[in-house]
Amino acid sequence: GDSVTQMEGPVTLSEEAFLTINCTYTATGYPSLFWYVQYPGEGLQLLLKATKADDKGSNKGFEATYRKETTSFHLEKGSVQVSDSAVYFCALSAHTGNQFYFGTGTSLTVIP
Amino acid sequence: SQTIHQWPATLVQPVGSPLSLECTVEGTSNPNLYWYRQAAGRGLQLLFYSVGIGQISSEVPQNLSASRPQDRQFILSSKKLLLSDSGFYLCAWSVGASRPTGELFFGEGSRLTVL
Numbered sequence: 001g002d003s004v005t006q007m008e009g010p011v012t013l014s015e016e017a018f019l020t021i022n023c024t025y026t027a028t029g030y031p032s033l034f035w036y037v038q039y040p041g042e043g044l045q046l047l048l049k050a051t052k053a054d055d056k057g058s059n060k061g062f063e064a065t066y067r068k069e070t071t072s073f074h075l076e077k078g079s080v081q082v083s084d085s086a087v088y089f090c091a092l093s094a095h096t097g098n099q100f101y102f103g104t105g106t107s108l109t110v111i112p
Numbered sequence: 113s114q115t116i117h118q119w120p121a122t123l124v125q126p127v128g129s130p131l132s133l134e135c136t137v138e139g140t141s142n143p144n145l146y147w148y149r150q151a152a153g154r155g156l157q158l159l160f161y162s163v164g165i166g167q168i169s170s171e172v173p174q175n176l177s178a179s180r181p182q183d184r185q186f187i188l189s190s191k192k193l194l195l196s197d198s199g200f201y202l203c204a205w206s207v208g209a210s211r212p213t214g215e216l217f218f219g220e221g222s223r224l225t226v227l
Contacts, residue, residue: 034215043202043218044156089156093206093214098144098163100206100216104155 002027006090006103013080013110021075021106023064023090031092033057033066033073038087038105047075047088080110114139118203118219125226131176131190133222135203138184143205145186146216147178150200162186163208198226 007022025031032051036044048057053068062077073090090103118135125131137143147159158171160178168178175194179187186203201222207214 043221046215102156
């Protein structure tokens with residue numbers, strides 16, 4: 001079945017460091033891919049998405065490219081801030097659109 | 113604009129007691145609705161999803177049940193809570209299957225502690 005595997009945390013970085021959180025997926029057909037962010041005590045918010053191969057999603061300085069050849073959707077940011085501290089979830093939507101599958105989440109802490 | 117609300121935000125219940133969490137969506141029609149659970153230190157587990165009134169799909173057999181009595185209302189229930197039911201419950205919606213690339217929109221979450 002469809003699934004998402006993402007890098008386990010927790011990840012601790014200094015402010016202005018480069019961030020990469022790895023995500024790979026298994027899916028039949030052509031899924032859409034997402035990164036969600038969860039700030040402490042809150043629900044999840046969409047950070048970025050890509051709906052087809054080679055698409056690049058971007059938002060708030062974060063980027064991820066849909067790589068079909070490596071079945072990956074790695075999240076990157078060139079310079080993290082303290083306010084980026086949160087849990088990040090990689091997710092996919094099956095081509096039927098009714099089901100969404102999430103990775104286990106990666107906790108990021110950015111220290112000044 | 114569309115909004116999603118779930119309540120209560122926080123709940124402390126004894127083992128063996130019943131549970132009812134409610135979720136409503138406003139500003140859209142015939143949404144797909146979802147209940148997820150996030151246990152401490154773990155990822156999101158899909159519990160139930162619904163594509164229409166009275167249509168419930170269960171992903172994981174367990175102590176919980178879901179109902180969709182109205183188009184934009186989704187209820188998560190239990191007759192007798194277990195300690196293992198503790199967690200953060202998230203309701204979410206997406207545009208119906210006519211837009212299969214759509215995203216999920218989440219509620220604020222309900223934190224359940226079973227003692």
